[in-house]
Amino acid sequence: MFMRGLKRKCFDGEEDIEGTLAGIKAIPSYNLQRQSLLDMSLVKLQLCHMLVEPNLCRSVLIANTVRQIQEEMTQDGTWQMINTQSTGQASLDRLVSTDILCRSSRDQAEGKHGPAYGTFNKDFESDQAQDSSETMSTASAVQAPRNLQSNVWEMESPQENKGNFQKSLDQIFETLENKSPNTVEDLFSEVDNSYYDLDTMLTGMMSNTKMGHCDSLETFSSPANTASNSNCKSDLNDLDHIVEILVES
Amino acid sequence: FLGAGGGNDIQWCFSQVKGAVDDDVAEADIISTVEFNHSGELLATGDKGGRVVIFQQEQENKTQSHSRGEYNVYSTFQSHEPEFDYLKSLEIEEKINKIRWLPQKNAAQFLLSTNDKTIKLWKISERDKRPEGYNLKEEDGRYRDPTTVTTLRVPVFRPMDLMVEASPRRIFANAHTYHINSISINSDYETYLSADDLRINLWHLEITDRSFNIVDIKPANMEELTEVITAAEFHPNSCSTFVYSSSKGTIRLCDMRASALCDRHSKLFEEPEDPSNRSFFSEIISSISDVKFSHSGRYMMTRDYLSVKIWDLNMENRPVETYQVHEYLRSKLCSLYENDCIFDKFECCWNGSDRQVEFLSLIVMTGSYNNFFRMFDRNTKRDITLEASRENNKPRTVLKPRKVCASGKRKKDEISVDSLDFNKKILHTAWHPKENIIAVATTNNLYIFQDKMN
Numbered sequence: 089m090f091m092r093g094l095k096r097k098c099f100d101g102e103e104d105i106e107g108t109l110a111g112i113k114a115i116p117s118y119n120l121q122r123q124s125l126l127d128m129s130l131v132k133l134q135l136c137h138m139l140v141e142p143n144l145c146r147s148v149l150i151a152n153t154v155r156q157i158q159e160e161m162t163q164d165g166t167w168q169m170i171n172t173q174s175t176g177q178a179s180l181d182r183l184v185s186t187d188i189l190c191r192s193s194r195d196q197a198e199g200k201h202g203p204a205y206g207t208f209n210k211d212f213e214s215d216q217a218q219d220s221s222e223t224m225s226t227a228s229a230v231q232a233p234r235n236l237q238s239n240v241w242e243m244e245s246p247q248e249n250k251g252n253f254q255k256s257l258d259q260i261f262e263t264l265e266n267k268s269p270n271t272v273e274d275l276f277s278e279v280d281n282s283y284y285d286l287d288t289m290l291t292g293m294m295s296n297t298k299m300g301h302c303d304s305l306e307t308f309s310s311p312a313n314t315a316s317n318s319n320c321k322s323d324l325n326d327l328d329h330i331v332e333i334l335v336e337s
Numbered sequence: 338f339l340g341a342g343g344g345n346d347i348q349w350c351f352s353q354v355k356g357a358v359d360d361d362v363a364e365a366d367i368i369s370t371v372e373f374n375h376s377g378e379l380l381a382t383g384d385k386g387g388r389v390v391i392f393q394q395e396q397e398n399k400t401q402s403h404s405r406g407e408y409n410v411y412s413t414f415q416s417h418e419p420e421f422d423y424l425k426s427l428e429i430e431e432k433i434n435k436i437r438w439l440p441q442k443n444a445a446q447f448l449l450s451t452n453d454k455t456i457k458l459w460k461i462s463e464r465d466k467r468p469e470g471y472n473l474k475e476e477d478g479r480y481r482d483p484t485t486v487t488t489l490r491v492p493v494f495r496p497m498d499l500m501v502e503a504s505p506r507r508i509f510a511n512a513h514t515y516h517i518n519s520i521s522i523n524s525d526y527e528t529y530l531s532a533d534d535l536r537i538n539l540w541h542l543e544i545t546d547r548s549f550n551i552v553d554i555k556p557a558n559m560e561e562l563t564e565v566i567t568a569a570e571f572h573p574n575s576c577s578t579f580v581y582s583s584s585k586g587t588i589r590l591c592d593m594r595a596s597a598l599c600d601r602h603s604k605l606f607e608e609p610e611d612p613s614n615r616s617f618f619s620e621i622i623s624s625i626s627d628v629k630f631s632h633s634g635r636y637m638m639t640r641d642y643l644s645v646k647i648w649d650l651n652m653e654n655r656p657v658e659t660y661q662v663h664e665y666l667r668s669k670l671c672s673l674y675e676n677d678c679i680f681d682k683f684e685c686c687w688n689g690s691d692r693q694v695e696f697l698s699l700i701v702m703t704g705s706y707n708n709f710f711r712m713f714d715r716n717t718k719r720d721i722t723l724e725a726s727r728e729n730n731k732p733r734t735v736l737k738p739r740k741v742c743a744s745g746k747r748k749k750d751e752i753s754v755d756s757l758d759f760n761k762k763i764l765h766t767a768w769h770p771k772e773n774i775i776a777v778a779t780t781n782n783l784y785i786f787q788d789k790m791n
Contacts, residue, residue, distance in 0.1 A: 128675060143516070143680070144516065144534040144565055146680045153618070153621065
């Protein structure tokens, strides 16, 4: 059924969670799936910049989807980075089966699970502790880094969030305008220039503050400035696996 | 009477298939548009390689009353070539997005074909005789020595083998920044519109260096862009009226007499969203991929990802009829989003007008996946799913209806949703304007079906 696009693995909640969160068995929660959809959409948007001339209709529809998710996540304030993996394993397949998202909202209300747990494995926490200081410098509020990702989100006000997000969408649409031949370069001008390598591109994207929408992908790195890109990258060695899964490299 | 119900339902039979047999599809051979001319005698296809192939129907053989004439290749020409936009460092695809025929005024045929950026008016003419017996030229074209000319004669036309020539008569270029998705010829037969993602332009067929912009939805700030134009069409009878559809599922009807720039619609057609069906994909699947007026102009039909809707031009707040094309895909939208199928743009078309009853739009046809296509009868409310496949190859064999099993136990002969081949999509279909003959394009093959004549 799947002819192209990102290969995704079905997240089997039962097997993986059982070890870490004793007793909590869950199929991928709505939040997890929503996150997965967001990630997928962002990758699609980025990928379409690499095409010769992106299909504007498709880009607009994907961007609108991203906006919707962002708005919903901001509104219900339960935005937490989903990472449900046990310690040793790389955090898998955040691109989980998103069947729940296909259900109508009424079905979802019935089937929705509780707020997603947002525990991080120890590795992530140590990475993030290091980066959190940088994160906080950009934020108005300071929160304990236990759930760093949620902090990143919450620290910025919803307005700001939207602002950042908007700005990144702006960049996307500017590139769609094809103002300059090196549109992709412009988009990533503040990112490490090795964007030609898809892995690195996504890694760079994940660690770039300017791209607000990437906050969502920043489970594993801080929204630090580009100067710390290389630092982030080395820290991300553990996480190459995730990137690989994201881009099926 | 077309599909009027009861025993009069059309029985579709395989007639012909055109195109390569092998499964390995050359990219250039992918069919991107199909269109009958106004008489139905000619059938044009455009492909990704920028070529136009025109088929001509054989004159009906009076002795063979059980079948209508076959379509054979009449003319093939390269309409568009790939171009390179040096300013943006981008390639401009030569793929033919749309072909529209002009009504025939003289011996020659004219059609408009367009790629993403440039529209061309092609003249297709026949030559079956040539003049012979010139005074100053030899038969091979060389000029004769004037001193050898001692007599005067009148050249005469002598028959020759039929030659069909296609020549570009007008090239309408440089008017579109974005990708052209539609062209539509006005009922005045003098002007036509071309629509891209954000703008619609009005052209005069004789004038290539100017066009009028009649719709512009580009926001001042591209960052605010949330909606694009997906299709546009002129009203069949009212030469100042046209409609355009959007990626948000709306259709706007505009009157060019109201103002020069038709940014304010006269009517806005939109169905309120069903809140119980809302999902993150709601907007994407509401995006309209095609809009077609009925023959009378009283109704119009729109195609979105999962359905076909019939609108009464007098009622803006909801369609009068909705037909589900492949509702079983609703639970698969995530996967279809992932593999990009959710962005497939299916077209739709009306039946032709019957000999006896003119201008009645009763049957709707549209494509789906797995090389299936669907027809909906507005009168009987019956629908049918048929397949375009080489397995039903025998002429005059009635096509067997297909059924997709959405869930539960699959019956014999049904196909389950997960077995559908999403690579085999029927995006383009066309219905002969006067007969029950349909042209259905799979990826690189063109199927022609006709109704079973008794």
